[in-house]
Amino acid sequence: MKEIVMPHMGVVVETGKIVKWLVEEGDFVKEGDSLFDVETEKVNISIDSKYTGTILKIIYREGDVVPVGETVALIGNKEEVDNFALEKESDTPENSISEPVVKTYEVIALNNIKKITAQKMEESWRSIPQFSISSKITANNLILYKNSLSNKYPKITYSDIFIKLVGETLQEHSYLNASFVGKENNLSIKLFKVINIGLAVDTPQGLIVVTFKNVTKKSINEIINERTELIRKAKNNSLNLEDVSETTFTISNLGMFKSVDKFSAIVNPPQSAILAVGKITEKKNLKHSYLWLTLSLDHRVVDGATAARFMDSLKEKIEGISIDKNGIGLKVK
Known part of the structure; x- marks a missing residue:
């Protein structure tokens, strides 16, 4: 199993914001395939995979700001995929209840x-x-x-x-x-x-x-x-x-x-x-x-x-x- 990290993208760039994931957990990717779009220094760039394998887990989601060098996802071969699937089956999901929020104002988000x-x-x-x-x-x-x-x-x-x-x-x-x-x-x-x-x-x-x-x-x-x-x-x-x-x-x-x-x-x-x-x-x-x-x-x-x-x-x-x-x-x- 290998780690996909937020790459270094310039001497003054310390973080990158994940704008969009181009793959999902369970997808098979080849070396050179685009994995996610990241925003840094006012541009959007696509980050390519250095490995061939299956996406086991996406750690950071869209909208997260991630320090360079930080692991954003895990990728592995077939045996590691099977083991990872067994581990996930043993996890007990937590149920959450969300209550609607009534807004009394308008928010205009910055691009x-x-x-x-x-x-x-x-x-x-x-x-x-x-x-x-x-x-x-x-x-x-x-x-x-x-x-x-x-x-x-x-x-x-x-x-x-x-x-x-x-x-x-x-x-x-x-x-x-x-x-x-x-x-x-x-x-x-x-x-x-x-x-x-x-x-x-x-x-x-x-x-x-x-x-x-x-x-x-x-x-x-x-x-x-x-x-x-x-x-x-x-x-x-x-x-x-x-x-x-x-x-x-x-x-x-x-x-x-x-x-x-x-x-x-x-x-x-x-x-x-x-x-x-x-x-x-x-x-x-x-x-x-x-x-x-x-x-x-x-x-x-x-x-x-x-x-x-x-x-x-x-x-x-x-x-x-x-x-x-x-x-x-x-x-x-």
Whole structure:
């Protein structure tokens, strides 16, 4: 008899919620067959069997939140199935009587994505001492840059440009690409060696942060194509764990809404910073066009001066942006 366990699904994933069992007790399964759907890090994934045999017992049921490494079911061969059946016959079932509950109110349940978002935001406010700084950015070169590439890359958005520029800026300011770790007297700061930018995406199911891995190694065109695919998958509820894990810095862009001049976002744990992007106010004279950026930070990792230096660097990159000689890349004057 072998144990089916909740698998490890990423460095920061500690639990998984069983959404749906795809098998029942007594079912025969082969190695590689899907056993159950689990929800973690805002996506649903199917867990496959590592063994061939019969499901003897399902320990955790749908809706249970299970720590990684915990046994969720038992699987065995024919002899073990027979022995297990005899043991079950000797068990005396307990009868229970349930009384109807009369509700005097309506409860609107959160879907899985909104539930996880609520839990993470509550954790962020409760555990992270946060502060914010804002900067008004001249946007004329940014507008010209996007417009200059629109014919060649019609799907380009300002988010693509911000992902690329923020990635380059983080290379110079590593404490914003970091995480606070430890408890009590054993405290430290983890500096990530790769830069994985998360982008908040609005979907019918709720807010999802998709991840652009190792952005400093990617061209603006690669980022455009990746964003297009990730958003398509987010809208279709077909993201996998790789698409939403290991984010080291997040961007939240509400610039597409005409009423949002600027806003502050909540740090997404275990990250140390998040950038909120407001709308671009475009003037007839482009030199007067501008946008607001607001940076929210974990004060345990980043102090005010460090945050200001990051914002100065990012402001310089945005205001000095231009196309390179091939017309496809980023160049800062």
